[in-house]
Amino acid sequence: MRAFLVVVVVLLLAAVGADRVAEHVASNRAEVRLANEGVQNPQVSVGGFPFLTQLAARSFRSVTVTGDAVTSSSGSAQDLTVVAHDVTVPKGGHATAASVHADGLVTYAEVVRRSGARGVSLSAATGGRVRMHGTATVLGQSVPVAALGRVHASGRSLRIEPTGFEVAGATVDGASVLDALGARFTLVYRLRDLPAGLTLSSVQATPDGFRVVVTGTDVKFPTG
Numbered sequence: 001m002r003a004f005l006v007v008v009v010v011l012l013l014a015a016v017g018a019d020r021v022a023e024h025v026a027s028n029r030a031e032v033r034l035a036n037e038g039v040q041n042p043q044v045s046v047g048g049f050p051f052l053t054q055l056a057a058r059s060f061r062s063v064t065v066t067g068d069a070v071t072s073s074s075g076s077a078q079d080l081t082v083v084a085h086d087v088t089v090p091k092g093g094h095a096t097a098a099s100v101h102a103d104g105l106v107t108y109a110e111v112v113r114r115s116g117a118r119g120v121s122l123s124a125a126t127g128g129r130v131r132m133h134g135t136a137t138v139l140g141q142s143v144p145v146a147a148l149g150r151v152h153a154s155g156r157s158l159r160i161e162p163t164g165f166e167v168a169g170a171t172v173d174g175a176s177v178l179d180a181l182g183a184r185f186t187l188v189y190r191l192r193d194l195p196a197g198l199t200l201s202s203v204q205a206t207p208d209g210f211r212v213v214v215t216g217t218d219v220k221f222p223t224g
Contacts, residue, residue, distance in 0.1 A: 023051040039067040060087040075114055075192065077104035084219070095221040100198060106189070107209035111158065115187040122149070124207045132162055136184055143168045147185055151210065153200040158210060160187040196220045
């Protein structure tokens, strides 16, 4: 979402030339800034006409940002698309968007890394679930563990809850062991630094990672 804020700020600096030229210049400047912010191959487009009228009013009908990937201190994602409608940027205070829809791909390795889990790997399974592999200490010995994980969105977090454990290839049904394994293999990936008004609305497991969708209304973007 920081990338979107950069776009809006740069657009406000581009009041030059004829209408379509101004839009082109603004988009190019925004793309350069986005590249400096860690977005790979950024593309920016502004909807609505005329552009200069929107610029003078500090209000844009729509702004669309795409990128192959982004890496920041908050995490990384791939295949990004952010679409915001009715964006307003006052001279002071917060920029706002009437609605925002963003989606991207978060790899399994990124989710494991950001969740703080160690020695756990994820891969796609049937039914929208994931296959979980790792090790655990059972009766004083380190043994291989596998499970199926249910994936769901929870507020601003992606949560993976394991079921159907197998320890060293055998199904486990003891309550105490299941409780210990559940705590060990439950993963929570938090979407950090989301502006107010945005939440994780859906998540889907794919062969390459999790396709996440973030949406919101009356979204505020800090300008500081």
